[in-house]
Amino acid sequence: MMRFSGDGLQRRSFLALVSTTPLLTAWDVRAQTRPDPIDALVAKIVTEHQADGISVAVVQDNRTRHYNAGLMARDGSPVSERSVFEIGSISKTFTGLLLAHAIKERRLVASDDVRQHLPAGYDNLVRDGRPVRLIDLVNTTSALPDNIPDWRTAAANAKPSEAALVAAQMLANYSTDQLMIDLRNASLVDVPGRTPRHSNVASELLRVVLERVYGQSYQTLLARYIERPFGMGAGVVEPPRSILARGYDGTGLEAPPSIDAVSLGAGNLRYSAIDMARYLNAHLAASSPAIALTHEPTFGTPETGAIGYHWLVNKTADSQLYLSHSGSTYGFSSYCEFYPGKGYGSVILANRVGLEWRLGELARAVHETLFGPPAGLKALEAMLEESDYADVAASVSLVRQRYPELHLTEDYVNGWGYRLIEAGRPVAGRAMFAFNVASFPASANAYDSYGDGLAATGDKGAAISNYRRSLELNPGNDHAREMIAKLVQP
Structure with missing residues (x-):
């Protein structure tokens, strides 16, 4: 929410999470034989200074594992699974x-x-x-x-x-x-x-x-x-x-x-x-x-x-x-x-x-x-990298012939595009956004993101056009309005 989201208040009673089965799962064996890679994923949020503290619970087959990193507050104790957020x-x-x-x-x-x-x-x-x-x-x-x-x-x-x-x-x-x-x-x-x-x-x-x-x-x-x-x-x-x-x-x-x-x-x-x-x-x-x-x-x-x-x-x-x-x-x-x-x-x-x-x-x-990654998604990523994202739609079509279960949501493609831009590959990111617009032509968000991709590659005119289309679909899109104002400035 961003009400800034009004969020509120709490007392807690904490019960210990105690496993009822003494048998070791494959998850347990992995944890005992080598470092848990999830620890590193969680800690990265703190080491990159994106947050002071983070607490993660992973639930699988009625069992819960907790991963914590950082501090509850800068003058406080380390985060634990009991820390209240x-x-x-x-x-x-x-x-x-x-x-x-x-x-x-x-x-x-x-x-x-x-x-x-x-x-x-x-x-x-x-x-x-x-x-x-x-x-x-x-x-x-x-x-x-x-x-x-x-x-x-x-x-x-x-x-x-x-x-x-x-x-x-x-x-x-x-x-x-x-x-x-x-x-x-x-x-x-x-x-x-x-x-x-x-x-x-x-x-x-x-x-x-x-x-x-x-x-x-x-x-x-x-x-x-x-x-x-x-x-x-x-x-x-x-x-x-x-x-x-x-x-x-x-x-x-x-x-x-x-x-x-x-x-x-x-x-x-x-x-x-x-x-x-x-x-x-x-x-x-x-x-x-x-x-x-x-x-x-x-x-x-x-x-x-x-x-x-x-x-x-x-x-x-x-x-x-x-x-x-x-x-x-x-x-x-x-x-x-x-x-x-x-x-x-x-x-x-x-x-x-x-x-x-x-x-x-x-x-x-x-x-x-x-x-593990889905096989179809892994194949698509490999094909797009090989072609440098030259034709996203054609690559998707080819991969689906072998992996018909391949499913790409608007949000997933959108996130993919922004990851590429953050990695310094704006042309590839723009290609993903263009594919999203073609797949979801009634989405204000798809046009808004395509506008971001076009702006990132220096095509101001096309970016403004897509931001305007986004505003037609969603007049409340403040981001599109702000970007148009920014791009029309001399």
Whole structure:
């Protein structure tokens, strides 16, 4: 989330993770006979000064391994699996799971008009005859504003190093009652159910609905349906300072904590890697009908990218189903993913803002270390390197003849392009972005990234054209607007 994401507070009760089987797995044998390569992958985040501390939990076949590097704070102790981090927008999956429980208990129906569960006075939560439904709140198609109040406007004139503080101060005394008053004057940015867009307000509103329906606080519902059943610590109580990691902004300055009460359902939860490993284990086991419901696509398809109850549902390069979510607050980044068919998942917590993409890359590197690269993807990489990315589409077509399971999502190709640019190969990166635009011609993000690739190779005119196309598809794309302004300057 980036509410800067309001994320919040916690006390913990920690239970030791004790294996119930004395047998050594292949994983155990590897760990005893040679250094674990995952340790080096994790430590690299700290040694490259991308974060002061990082905590990783890797779950496989009901077993969990922890990897930690760096410090909880610059004047504090080393990170451990018990260190508590802000998890940002991953909090939204918790709120989505609470909705799933309410649906399974027949307290709510996914297709309910949200106004059915609010006081009178919210006639603005409809556009072109289409109301905001409960399911729209969890599959990101609500068309609600991203933030109320809009901290971006308030922080517009602040220095970059002060923007988080401005946002935190604005939200410090902001109440749910004030949110609901302000919501009456909010305008939907689109027709609900049409286009996925990030909205913290959607999850904040869902929290309000759940509290009204149950007559209980969000904290109580969280403990009842998630934390106690999974053996997790409490996510909305201030943890002891001795285990609380401190977050840092993009410049390395200490960031304010995300503790505003309004944003609990959107991003104000704090957990340790132990807690999050238990959360992932519960999802891998699909231990309740409600959990299974949160995995079902409610918008889109896994082939091109789907959304469940906040979980992003995609397929890997070898067509394996996986679910993921990331988060960010004023001073923290997080990422988690799991593969239901493999009994595998990982969660990564770091005390530096803006690392979601980097943590996702780390998760994929860990996965590849354990399972190896998909054969089709490996063949495609070799062919593209040999041709210096001369014809990406033709190479993909040839490889698929031998490896029909080869599956390339928009996000995967996008990441590939940016990795090439970062490696000093802008022409190759541009080729990957061009392939993405041809594969996903309705994607604003694909055109935006292609614009970046063209700009990196010095083709300003074509870059501006693609940024403008991106803006046509998504008028809210601030990056495209900023890049056009930059490129038209003499």
